[in-house]
Amino acid sequence: MKRNLLTMALLGSTVLGSAAAADVTLTIESWRNDDLTLWQDKIIPVFEAANPGIKVKFTPSAPAEYNAVLNAKLDAGSAGDLITCRPFDTSLQLYEAGNLADLSDLGGMANFSDVAKSAWQTDDGSASFCVPMASVIHGFIYNKEAFDEVGVSVPQTEAEFFAALDAFKEDGSYLPMAMGTNDQWEAATMGYQNIGPNYWKGEEGRLALISGEQSLTDEAWVAPYQTLAKWNAYLGDGFEAQTYPDSQNIFTLGRAAIYPAGSWEITGFNAQAEFEMGAFKPPVMNSGDTCYISDHTDIAMGLNAASPNAEAARTFLDWMGTAEFAEIYANALPGFFSLSSHDIPMQDPLAQEFVSWRGECESTIRSTYQILSRGTPNLENDTWNASAQVIKGAETPEDAAARLQAGLATWYAPQQ
Template sequence: MLCATAVMGTANAGTLVMESWRVDDKALWETVLIPAFSKGHPGIDIKFSPTAPTEYDSSLLARFGSGTVGDLVACRPFDVSQTLYSKGYLDKLDGKPGMEHFEATALLAWQSDDARTTFCMPVASVIHGFLYNKKIFKKLNLQAPKTEAEFLSVLDAIKKNGSYVPLALGTAEKWEATQTLFTSIGPNYWRGETGRKALISGKAKFTDAAFVAAFDYEKKLSAYLPNTASTQSYSDSQHQFASGRAAVYPVGSWDISYFNQVAGLEFGVFAPPVRAAGDKCYILDHMDIGIGINKKSRNKEDAYKFLEWLGSQEFADIYTNRVTGFFSLSNHLIAVRDPIGKQMMEWRTACESSIRVNAQILNRGQPSLEQELWSVNADVLNGNLSGKDAASRIQNGLSASYKSLRK
């Protein structure tokens, strides 16, 4: 198997091998994206070579070490890819053709901490919000909420009716509590990037009022989860909303394509409600995937031609509209055809974007802040922690494990 990979990673001069964890995108690359590139670049063959997501990071690191990695590499955001760069495995991309189409904010997930070096080209992000069942809302005479008070009122009405689960979310796998709920509603409390950067610099603490208020809000939402929440998986929550048994679903935009396939399901979407009418809105627009170039690629000239195309309007348009729920990070104007995706992308204009509060730098301690947030937010939703206690637990871990990481 290793020998086969080695042959693939050192393919003949006219062939580029692209590594990725996006197994589900294989058909798209082979039948749409690669042929689109090939029309303008005859003679450059590309092989899309995905690895299972759970095995990708360790496999990639091992194969970089043995010299058997392909020419182009799909990059995870932040620390995973920064580790590859720090080990000398990825080329610097600053000033390369195609990179001019990305603003500084889009580069953040694939830069050195001092923002002086970029090692992966941004491709796409995911956006968070809430899906709602249109038939249920119409039946109960409800409107998509815009404020926290309106959201709680809507959930109260659904719970009082008794026919539907107000909020389809479980805590068995824990990650959804953080990634699709807490870090989605939180930016409206800690003012997005302002609060996130303040945590990194040490000017803010999770025990500050804004962060405690976000945990308190999450605690309020726990009253509307299904009775089986503590044993309910991510898949269970998907099925609960898809079947019409739940009215609202905390969504990451990657879920759109799943629900689009459910016959008879009519759903809309609303952004994380602001604290009060007239408040500025913040959304979670989190970098998901980039593309880097193997520093030891034997075919860098063609690799950079492909990278330039990845930064083009053509690629951004195809990718955004064919990989539903993944939004181009380039500054090209894209006409999003999926109605839910279009509405979510428009939030970028109406609201200020932020990323997951722990994603940059703060995950580097032991235990990982990511894992701590999973446990704490699950405990909040399961009724085991108050907002104040949750904030204290996270801050205590941050103070003990992450002090040296602050600048």
């Protein structure tokens, strides 16, 4: 398959090369520099073969600098034709500034559900400005060999989860859980946002927080911090200075039993780990409870309103709504799950495990992303800090929640 695509790419480039003068070249801005080869070898050749006359260039920048770089390029008028969209306000602001074109009338948009589109719409839902690409699902990845060796079964409830961690701690041959607080976002994203939806009941709690019916000091929002505080005992020595790559390496080297994860890890872990891995969803309180998962809309593609090649770019965006694109993307990047309504067969067992939860549980997105991180202080960034502080034991769950609530209330009227 890969060779075929490569041949096609080579053929395509020779054929198109001769007609280069009339070609339109589309440039894609992205933060996914990990995906460079995927775009160059798999996605772009297929598109170019089907659309002679349009060439596509994928030009990613570093994830941490993407927003700043993109804004600078847009201001200077040197940004690419296609712009990879971060979810919610970052992109909404670009749309409101007139940098992203309205794509509501694009044919391919019909292939996405309203939830999928919600991350790239105006607050009233009247205009969509990015074509949704993928979401990521949170859960826990575990080392199957370690579980067999120590004789632990996959936990379904919170009590079983901590019993499993205790068993690994007692056994001593594996670190119970690989996570550090140095980079802070692990604690918030893989900790709080991972286990949280089971406490605040997914969308129900998230929307109630936005409308002001619930507050961050309510039981449902403090309880996940109380659980996180208990994780402290199961992390490695010096976890305070353990970075995200450290955690990844500890797990893939087979030193740890459980890794609080996002599905985006799958590709990297498949390449690194030499043991069999499995995944389990965030444990529920009592067996039989409805489970909630964070199925977070993460990445989309929009059109630079100032693009001179708008027609060609719309052709490309339209193609991104097809089953063909969804299948290439979802299978080349297991762990980034297509948001389109096409039924995409997936080959990777770990990715299948993650995506199967969509059928069993209620999906929600990360609680801090929509609207609530619009002001200063920024709720998402504060949540990073609070989660890390709580896991380290430097702040009590109640104090952390009270601090977040006070910060949110300074600028968000429904919470005042």
